[in-house]
Amino acid sequence: xxxxxxxxxxxxxxxxxxxxxxxxxxxxxxxxxxxxxxxxxxxxxxxxxxxxxxxxxxxxxxxxxxxxxxxxxxxxxxxxxxxxxxxxxxxxxxxxxxxxxxxxxxxxxxxxxxxxxxxxxxxxxxxxxxxxxxxxxxxxxxxxxxxxxxxxxxxxxxxxxxxxxxxxxxxxxxxxxxxxxxxxxxxxxxxxxxxxxxxxxxxxxxxxxxxxxxxxxxxxxxxxxxxxxxxxxxxxxxxxxxxxxxxxxxxxxxxxxxxxxxxxxxxxxxxxxxxxxxxxxxxxxxxxxxxxxxxxxxxxxxxxxxxxxxxxxxxxxxxxxxxxxxxxxxxxxxxxxxxxxxxxxxxxxxxxxxxxxxxxxxxxxxxxxxxxxxxxxxxxxxxxxxxxxxxxxx
Amino acid sequence: xxxxxxxxxxxxxxxxxxxxxxxxxxxxxxxxxxxxxxxxxxxxxxxxxxxx
Numbered sequence: 001x002x003x004x005x006x007x008x009x010x011x012x013x014x015x016x017x018x019x020x021x022x023x024x025x026x027x028x029x030x031x032x033x034x035x036x037x038x039x040x041x042x043x044x045x046x047x048x049x050x051x052x053x054x055x056x057x058x059x060x061x062x063x064x065x066x067x068x069x070x071x072x073x074x075x076x077x078x079x080x081x082x083x084x085x086x087x088x089x090x091x092x093x094x095x096x097x098x099x100x101x102x103x104x105x106x107x108x109x110x111x112x113x114x115x116x117x118x119x120x121x122x123x124x125x126x127x128x129x130x131x132x133x134x135x136x137x138x139x140x141x142x143x144x145x146x147x148x149x150x151x152x153x154x155x156x157x158x159x160x161x162x163x164x165x166x167x168x169x170x171x172x173x174x175x176x177x178x179x180x181x182x183x184x185x186x187x188x189x190x191x192x193x194x195x196x197x198x199x200x201x202x203x204x205x206x207x208x209x210x211x212x213x214x215x216x217x218x219x220x221x222x223x224x225x226x227x228x229x230x231x232x233x234x235x236x237x238x239x240x241x242x243x244x245x246x247x248x249x250x251x252x253x254x255x256x257x258x259x260x261x262x263x264x265x266x267x268x269x270x271x272x273x274x275x276x277x278x279x280x281x282x283x284x285x286x287x288x289x290x291x292x293x294x295x296x297x298x299x300x301x302x303x304x305x306x307x308x309x310x311x312x313x314x315x316x317x318x319x320x321x322x323x324x325x326x327x328x329x330x331x332x333x334x335x336x337x338x339x340x341x342x343x344x345x346x347x348x349x350x351x352x353x354x355x356x357x358x359x360x361x362x363x364x365x366x367x368x369x370x371x372x373x374x375x376x377x378x379x380x381x382x383x384x385x386x387x388x389x390x391x392x393x394x
Numbered sequence: 395x396x397x398x399x400x401x402x403x404x405x406x407x408x409x410x411x412x413x414x415x416x417x418x419x420x421x422x423x424x425x426x427x428x429x430x431x432x433x434x435x436x437x438x439x440x441x442x443x444x445x446x
Binding site for chain 2: 181182185189191192211212216220308343349350353354360
């Protein structure tokens with residue numbers, strides 16, 4: 001085989017050589033991080049596009065029941081709960097005034113359970129206290145299946161870390177694209193698609209055009225996806241540090257009967273809400289004797305109603321024996337970062353217009369992932385063909 | 395703007411954060427900023443096609 005040296009390989013001046021090395025490194029990173037992430041990222045884009053509308057899908061399928069918003073009667077819901085599932089304990093109660101107004105979500109499990117892994121959901125009409133139909137295991141619903149795939153790859157906490165790794169690859173690919181974009185586009189006006197000069201140039205132009213307009217959205221979603229991938233780690237870190245200190249401090253407080261705490265949950269909620277800032281409301285109440293509380297305290301989580309406050313969480317510890325607020329816990333910044341990341345990842349904070357923007361960007365991103373893979377393999381195919389031609393000539 | 399379009403694309407991220415932090419009119423402003431890169435890309439494509 002005859003190997004011919006490139007015609008002009010003059011040594012560039014130091015500054016150019018440095019820039020060239022930086023460009024080559026970025027190009028290498030862009031190509032290989034993208035290739036490794038292509039298939040999982042395609043799956044994430046496809047499942048993510050459907051999950052944008054998970055509330056609408058669940059409601060249409062009757063999985064998440066709806067109710068009219070009205071007066072909250074948590075006590076009535078708890079009475080119904082005790083009557084209908086007397087052999088279970090309550091792990092937490094939650095409300096979602098925006099997504100599911102008028103509905104109380106109870107998480108129940110076997111009395112010996114302290115974690116949420118083997119729990120089931122039961123929905124109540126907050127105004128009437130009646131149980132609502134549709135308390136299927138969310139893991140066995142269509143959107144639950146997609147969420148398990150999207151968030152965990154069916155691998156549990158390990159899968160979440162895998163998702164974070166994929167997010168990291170995508171972030172590297174996107175950041176490197178900022179470096180390599182300009183040289184490719186130097187002699188080309190933005191928006192030009194060269195349709196008559198071969199499929200490769202057409203696809204490259206489309207890749208650069210679409211990539212340039214969705215990069216901001218893609219970076220937002222991949223950085224937040226990376227952070228959310230560490231949510232389990234963040235919660236474990238909080239349990240091992242801040243929560244462990246609180247548990248140690250209240251080690252002498254007697255444990256309460258987790259199925260029938262002396263103070264009911266609605267009284268604990270009232271006590272906590274009396275100490276929260278104006279405009280803040282209940283998000284959820286975690287019962288005593290779970291992995292997230294002490295054996296003798298309720299943990300009442302409250303959220304604001306507007307802007308960033310609607311995504312931040314405050315925790316209040318309420319004594320399950322006296323009903324008094326024991327302490328307001330400041331959640332660490334890494335947990336708050338995970339909470340704030342969620343809306344920026346799911347796009348569920350701006351109504352239908354934002355969901356449509358999310359869908360558009362998700363599908364455009366899916367397109368550039370696919371066409372980027374085509375560009376990569378087409379280039380390799382062309383090189384192989386060129387090498388075979390050279391071999392034949394030799 | 396020559397060859398700097400991806401930096402405009404990053405405006406989407408800023409718009410999404412504005413929407414998250416703000417309320418009311420700021421929501422609308424944030425949404426407009428977020429869709430600006432898409433609108434710019436679409437406008438540039440249409441302009442190029444018309445010139446051909």
